[in-house]
Amino acid sequence: LAKTTQPISMDSYEGQEVNITCSHNNIATNDYITWYQQFPSQGPRFIIQGYKTKVTNEVASLFIPADRKSSTLSLPRVSLSDTAVYYCLVGDMANAGNNRKLIWGLGTSLAVNP
Amino acid sequence: GAVVSQHPSWVICKSGTSVKIECRSLDFQATTMFWYRQFPKQSLMLMATSNEGSKATYEQGVEKDKFLINHASLTLSTLTVTSAHPEDSSFYICSARDRTSGRVTGELFFGEGSRLTVL
DSSP states (O other): OOOOBOOSEEEEETTOOEEEEEEOTTOOTTOEEEEEEEOTTSOOEEEEEESSEEEEOSSOEEEEOTTOSEEEEEESSOOGGGOEEEEEEEEOTTSGGGGGGOOOOOOEEEEEEO | OOOEEEEOSEEEEOTTOOEEEEEEESSSOOSEEEEEEEOTTSOOEEEEEEETTSOOEEOTTOOTTTEEEEEEETTEEEEEEOSOOGGGOEEEEEEEEOTTOOOSSOOEEEOOOEEEEEO
């Protein structure tokens, strides 16, 4: 099981770039890195997924170094509405059975201040 | 993206009653759905894996007779909390995987969650 470690909380201000780093030292060869966002009393929402190097979509970027033992979610110019909990998950998610092995940590509680 | 809908979004019931929560994949077929429970300030805990047309697979410590799961079609799974008690009060979330998705990455789509309060 690929355990992940993230900061419990982070504070930022509107308009700033926020980088949340996740450590996953025992990531396996077939594992992907996936980030989810969760607002209070809502289900998690997919943000981004990657395997190596850099991935960018319309809401975030994901940086993965060559050893893949960590990853950084980058949120450009955050707004108040980005206040949420962000979860880093590592696993071979193509295999439905492997979902049972995914461990949801406490995530990173991001507070964006005006 | 794909949509997963849960109903009801919140429910309040008396102790001893049973509550059914529905999880529907609105625009895709889901062979497998997952049920989670989340207590305040805590992370998601997988309760069971719901497989269409077969029995659900429960995680260790989850009572299958307490939390009845039925996955009768490719778009609907239900979780019934039987004889609910105050300690069952929690946020229940389902997720589904698109069976036809050609993506390697196996993205999970989550429902909005259902807040259960047992008095």
